[in-house]
Amino acid sequence: MCLGVPGCVISIDGSLAVVDFWGVRRSVRLDIVDEPVAVGDYILNHVGHAIRRIPPESIAETLAMYEELMAADESDPMTADISAEIAGTLK
């Protein structure tokens, strides 16, 4: 539950951003993110809120672990946690 999941900001409307999580586009709140976020940035989403703007130089390494985990099925608790994090965003 503390893992969070990274996604790419597609558009921003006030404190709501549309974020792409591996092709799934969902709305994420920006009201408690640590730094100003712009379109194209990657954020770490946790239960529907961006909690961190991922530094650009760290994006590739951050995404890699998630990509491996997402290749596993839902019986894997880490994979299930990531799916739950995406489900926590708004449609």
Next chain:
Amino acid sequence: MSTSAERLEFRNVATVRELAQRLEDLTDRPMAVMHVCGSHEQAIARFGLRAVFPKDLDVIMGPGCPVCVTDLPEVDEAVVLARQGVHIASYGDMLRVPGTVQSLTDAQSDGAKIHVVYSPRQAVDLAREMPDEQVVFFASGFETTAVATAAVIVDPDLPDNFSVLSAHKYIPPVMEIVAEMPQTRVEGFLAAGHAATITGWGIFEKFVERHKLPVVVAGFEPADILAGLVELVTLVRDRTPRVVNTFPRCVTKEGNLPAQRELWRVFRTIGGQWRGIAHIPNGNLRLRDEWAHVDARERFPIDLTTLWDYAPPRLAADCICGDIMSGIASPNDCKLFGNACVPDTPVGACMVSTEGTCRIWQQYGGRPNLGNVAPPPPAARGGVA
């Protein structure tokens, strides 16, 4: 996917092998360190890292599962509310956590209205969809998750049929308690990366000063965890307690200041029991008085004596979840583990949550028993990812 990942240094097999070797060389006596994060245990178990940890290094999972440390009376409060006809919305793992006599799932079989949500915002949406019903969000999680609850509570457009029953917990105080337990063997802590994303690593400086135990903030990759342990074991060996951040891509010294502002605007810390562990001073997060209009404890009568007609579950007395989360026992020490207590019919909260030690060990096989296996030659090692 994994081929591109392998090109990256942190997933590089040679790097992992080298880190494992360094850890082996550094661990020259029996040593125990503790991490306090379900996601760390998941990664350690999933990637089989205990197979490359030195024999003398005991890496213990502490109270790092917020669902598991939710105390019986907190579950009871939610159950009593649900039995009064209030809709309860909560994270899926919370539903099967045993209360004194019932879990929320048990209450649901008796007709209570229970909803699984993945975020506080979805609980608010639920309240909007049912304006004539009361919706209580049974909120659990450490500070990482509590900030999202706080962000929802401060929303001026909150529907007035929505309230929050907070079972949120605050991690720094429990580290103090575990460090002070007379039977503890723990000589250092691995702090969880994403909780520290919120609080910043600076928060551990006072702890280090007080207890003279090192704290290393680490990420969730196999190499992140090994690098964190190499740093931690070095600090333990050299008797140089300080805070080291090995996860700068997610954690800064100050942490997420806007999130901290919302967290402390909404919540205050109070002391309370963490299931099976101890009374933790300042370990619980409760709503401040100015948010009483959103606080389920203020808005509803919650009479726990209404549960007294029920008999408590018989096996719960044998459960040692508390000792496991305090780092005194491991799941293998529990006679229920894998027998009477399995993910489908959990006895203790540690088997319920996907972040619970017992659930993780059950899922991934736990501690590999390599006692009778000769270590392979160095060239063949390191295939942990």
